[in-house]
Amino acid sequence: MGVIKHIIDGVSVPVIAVRGDLTLAAANAVAFEEFPELDDVGGFARFLDKTKGLHDLLGEALEEQDSTKAKVKARNGFRRDYTVTIQSIGDFEGSQILLLTFEDESIQKDIKSMRTGFVANVSHEIRSPLTAISGFVETLQGPAIENVEARERFLGLMAKEVKRMTNLVTDLLSLSQVEAKERRSLKKVVMPDMVIHQAIEAVTAMALKSGKTLLVDIATDLPKVKGRQDDLVRVLINLLENAISYSREKGQVRLSASVNSGENPLGTDAICIAVSDDGEGIAAEEIPLLTQRFYRVDKSRSRNLGGTGLGLAIVKHVLVRHRGKLVVESSLGEGSVFSVYLPIAENSSQS
Ligand SMILES: Nc1ncnc2c1ncn2[C@@H]1O[C@H](COP(=O)(O)OP(=O)(O)O)[C@@H](O)[C@H]1O
Numbered sequence: 643m644g645v646i647k648h649i650i651d652g653v654s655v656p657v658i659a660v661r662g663d664l665t666l667a668a669a670n671a672v673a674f675e676e677f678p679e680l681d682d683v684g685g686f687a688r689f690l691d692k693t694k695g696l697h698d699l700l701g702e703a704l705e706e707q708d709s710t711k712a713k714v715k716a717r718n719g720f721r722r723d724y725t726v727t728i729q730s731i732g733d734f735e736g737s738q739i740l741l742l743t744f745e746d747e748s749i750q751k752d753i754k755s756m757r758t759g760f761v762a763n764v765s766h767e768i769r770s771p772l773t774a775i776s777g778f779v780e781t782l783q784g785p786a787i788e789n790v791e792a793r794e795r796f797l798g799l800m801a802k803e804v805k806r807m808t809n810l811v812t813d814l815l816s817l818s819q820v821e822a823k824e825r826r827s828l829k830k831v832v833m834p835d836m837v838i839h840q841a842i843e844a845v846t847a848m849a850l851k852s853g854k855t856l857l858v859d860i861a862t863d864l865p866k867v868k869g870r871q872d873d874l875v876r877v878l879i880n881l882l883e884n885a886i887s888y889s890r891e892k893g894q895v896r897l898s899a900s901v902n903s904g905e906n907p908l909g910t911d912a913i914c915i916a917v918s919d920d921g922e923g924i925a926a927e928e929i930p931l932l933t934q935r936f937y938r939v940d941k942s943r944s945r946n947l948g949g950t951g952l953g954l955a956i957v958k959h960v961l962v963r964h965r966g967k968l969v970v971e972s973s974l975g976e977g978s979v980f981s982v983y984l985p986i987a988e989n990s991s992q993s
């Protein structure tokens with residue numbers, strides 16, 4: 643049976659090989675992982691007992707010497723639904739062998755519920771500005787129609803809501819673009835200092851307006867990285883905008899870029915671009931959640947600042963494509979550092 647074990651071990655879903663007398667011939671590593679009781683003496687008999695319908699299915703397959711496919715509920719601590727395909731692979735060492743392949747249906751369900759959740763989130767994000775705008779319109783049509791002051795104020799508020807919706811649609815489009823391209827390989831190389839300058843230029847007005855100081859410290863002769871200029875600029879703009887938004891009044895935002903050939907999370911020669919602020923900081927338990935779509939530590943604060951909750955999700959997807967990594971360090975009340983690591987392009991000369 644060693645040969646069968648060897649073959650099925652390469653498969654990434656649970657596979658079990660069963661003899662004609664319904665004893666276990668072999669199981670791959672994933673099967674043992676998902677159904678640990680298979681490892682015990684008499685474990686397969688118990689597995690058969692509690693997996694409703696499986697016994698009959700095996701009987702049918704043995705009788706008809708044909709492959710069958712059916713849905714069964716198999717338990718492994720959690721209750722899970724699997725589609726099991728049973729296929730006879732003929733006689734082996736004197737016994738007919740059936741191969742059982744288990745496909746986890748909950749994965750499909752998870753994807754479906756993620757999609758439903760996403761649509762619900764988007765609808766909610768669009769509905770609140772719409773509700774606000776229709777309220778203002780009503781007021782303007784009614785009581786405020788002759789009141790110049792009120793009219794000015796309501797029009798200002800409406801403009802703000804429209805801007806929020808525009809930001810949302812722009813970020814949704816960016817997110818879907820970067821997600822769609824996530825698996826495509828990158829051919830071009832870019833100069834990190836060009837990326838940084840373009841991003842700094844884009845946020846300078848925002849920093850000035852909010853009274854924050856921008857400090858930039860770029861090492862000379864940064865090597866090139868593989869990537870797309872536009873996408874990497876977008877990453878830095880998102881990080882800089884966050885640092886400006888969430889740093890304290892008259893605070894400082896610092897961007898530094900350097901080569902990091904020692905220890906870093908990529909384990910290879912990389913450049914590191916770090917954006918740090920002296921803002922409110924982020925609690926440790928929130929850090930892993932930041933790159934989830936629509937996740938904000940303080941919803942109303944983010945909304946007030948024109949945020950959509952999608953910026954860091956976009957950053958994450960761009961970095962996946964660039965084989966890079968985002969590392970967030972923060973301490974409450976002191977500030978945060980968002981560091982982007984990007985692998986240095988091969989044959990990158992220092993020019
Ligand atoms: N530099 C930072 N300091 C403190 N909190 C931050 C910082 N950057 C991001 N955050 C938190 O992470 C959340 C998600 O960021 P992001 O995805 O850019 O969405 P948005 O900025 O639109 O709210 C923000 O709402 C904020 O709560």
Ligand SMILES: [Mg+2]
Pocket residue numbers: 880883884949950951953954
């Ligand atoms: Mg943001």
